[in-house]
Amino acid sequence: MIDILLRILVYGAVVSGIWALVASGFSLIFGVSRILNFAHGTFFVLSAYIGISLYKYGLDPYIASVVSVFLVGMIGVALYSGILARIKEHEVMIIIVTLAFALLVEQILILLFGEHGISYPSLITGVLRIGSVPITYKRILAFFVAIICLILLEVFINKTRTGKKVSASSQNVEGAMLVGINVDRIFMLTMFISAVLAGIGGILYTQVFAATPMVAMKSLIYAFAIVILGGLGSVRGSIVAAFIVGYVITIVITFFGARWSEFVTLLLIIAILIFRPTGLFGVEE
Amino acid sequence: MMVSKLPEMDMRQIIAWTIFLIAGLAIPFAVSEAFLYLLGLTMIFLILTISWDIIVGYTGQVNLGHTVFVGLGAYTAALLQVPSRFSGSVDFLANMSPVPVPVSILMGGIVAALFGLGIGIITLRLKGYYFSLVTAILPLVFMQSVYVFSNIFGGEEGFSIGLERSLSESPLLRYYFAFAVFMISFILIWLLVNSEIGLKFRAVRDDEVLAEALGINVVKYKILAFVTSSFFAGIGGATLVHYRITIGPDVYDIPLMLLIILSAVIGGLGTLYGPVFGGFAIYLLKNWWLKGAVQAFPAWLPVNDEVLLYILLIVVAVIAPEGLWSKIKRFTVKKEEALPE
Secondary structure (H helix, E strand, C coil), rough: HHHHHHHHHHHHHHHHHHHHHHHHHHHHHHHHHCCCCCCHHHHHHHEEEEEEHHCCCCCCCHHHHHHHHHHHHHHHHHHHCCCCHHHHHHHHHHHHHHHHHHHHHHHHHHHHHHCCCEECCCCEEEEEEEEEEEEHHHHHHHHHHHHHHHHHHHHHHHCCCHHHHHHHHCHHHHHHHCCCCHHHHHHHHHHHHHHHHHHHHHHHHHHHHCCCCHHHHHHHHHHHHHHHHHHHCCHHHHHHHHHHHHHHHHHHHHHHHHHHHHHHHHHHHHHHHHCCCCCCCCCCC | CCCCCCCCCCCHHHHHHHHHHHHHHHHHCCCCCCHHHHHHHHHHHHHHHHHHHHHEEEEEECCHHHHHHHHHHHHHHHHHHHHHHHCCHHHHHHCCCCCHHHHHHHHHHHHHHHHHHHHHHHHHCHHHHHHHHHHHHHHHHHHHHHHHHHHHHCCCEEEEEEEECCCCCHHHHHHHHHHHHHHHHHHHHHHCCCCCHHHHHHHHHHCCHHHHHHCCCHHHHHHHHHHHHHHHHHHHHHHHHHHCCCCHHHHHHHHHHHHHHHHHHHHCCCCCCCHHHHHHHHHHHHHHHHHHHHCCCCCCCCCCCCHHHHHHHHHHHHCCCHHHHHHHHHHHHHHHCEEEE
């Protein structure tokens, strides 16, 4: 029994850390620019596939990770400035275009790599044993990288000048423009950070689990549950909610099997919407 | 449904409809049986595009889970025809005797509408984003349900309801049946969106605050639009099952959702006619010659028919965010205005 509890505690922390990265990026871009980015899961999957390809061409796995995360960030910027910035007034179209982009990338990845799952080359090997529960160093690495990234994100938004410009733009776009903030540059920067966070999440995820092109859409289920629970647009809420959702999913998978995780997540979302529609940290608009 | 005064149709519309009706009735005698089968599927697809337009085009709520209601209607109809699939899990349902086809189609619509009511009550009282987020994940969850309860729903392969339970054993009559269901659906939806209720739908879409101030119960009309939209999606799904005899998880799937979106966006949202034209063009494009068009690309390029469709959708959305149809219309109007007096 203690074994199971320990396993849930450790594995849940890893899953939660990864989803916190993904969801905070999704929440960030929505909070700042009101873009509901259905292609967010695509950044998550793309970074893993780009990293694996770079590794196969002979790059060191660490360098491959950094390069692929940066590339995914640039793809995010390109998506924003090439397409989304032009149709920003049409909310319906933003949703449709990002969804179409996500499915487009999914199809291309299936054509190039096939539907089977792939794993990232190990950045670190070894196993730590706590009692009889084996914990690979990969999981520990994933957890700590995720936590460090989240702390950096918090520091960036609250302490740096640029970060303050980001939160100013998220509070009031017109006001931010009036005090001389180049809002379009801020949006681009936010898109870059958002995509990078998803990209890091993707690499950490494929370290531990296998990824398929279809994970891009499936990861959205968890990301949505987290941002709805945390409150749309609240980065801090997303982080707290990620740990709640992460542990719920881990418990469900441990006791009932992975195939129930989508159902339970949907039920969770519905329950939140019935009892606390503004989420834990959301503000009434 | 209260229709105080029948909306008027102008002469051009009547002529267009007469031509469409005659063409629809006469075309089976001019085309091959395989193409006729495809045309019937197109008619059913049009039910899906016009019903999606009710909630998205007329009330402005982006429903990304329309295929869930299609699937619910389809699986309801299929299970009503083959209740023996319940044996071993829900035994009391397994002994139902199969119902007549029209009943099963109607039940498909009702089940979809009830589910839409539940989802609508929870999500439509919140900001529009929540509705999109929740409807977006519904297809993924329902796809999963088909695999989890595969002894009932048939898993990946689905199951067949048998030719004797189809709309008709003659391909010609089957086509006419699909055509009739489309016509009836179109007329009912047309009456709804052109009635006073439809006017309120549009008021909600254009300015929620103003609509509320005018005494329109915004949430109630959003839910009404969503339930109607889901009902016709269910009708479409149930008709599809009786048309092609088989059922599988593809009815829930996101590519079908994108096809519906693409058709309505190209045709123009909130016009009803737009999604009909768009649906016709896109469905035939995809199933008739897009697969051939893919062959024209060099083999090393990762291109298939879906890739081409998604690129098309993104391009159209960037060029004409308000729909290609309204772009064309504005272009012609501008030309007329530019004429010297």
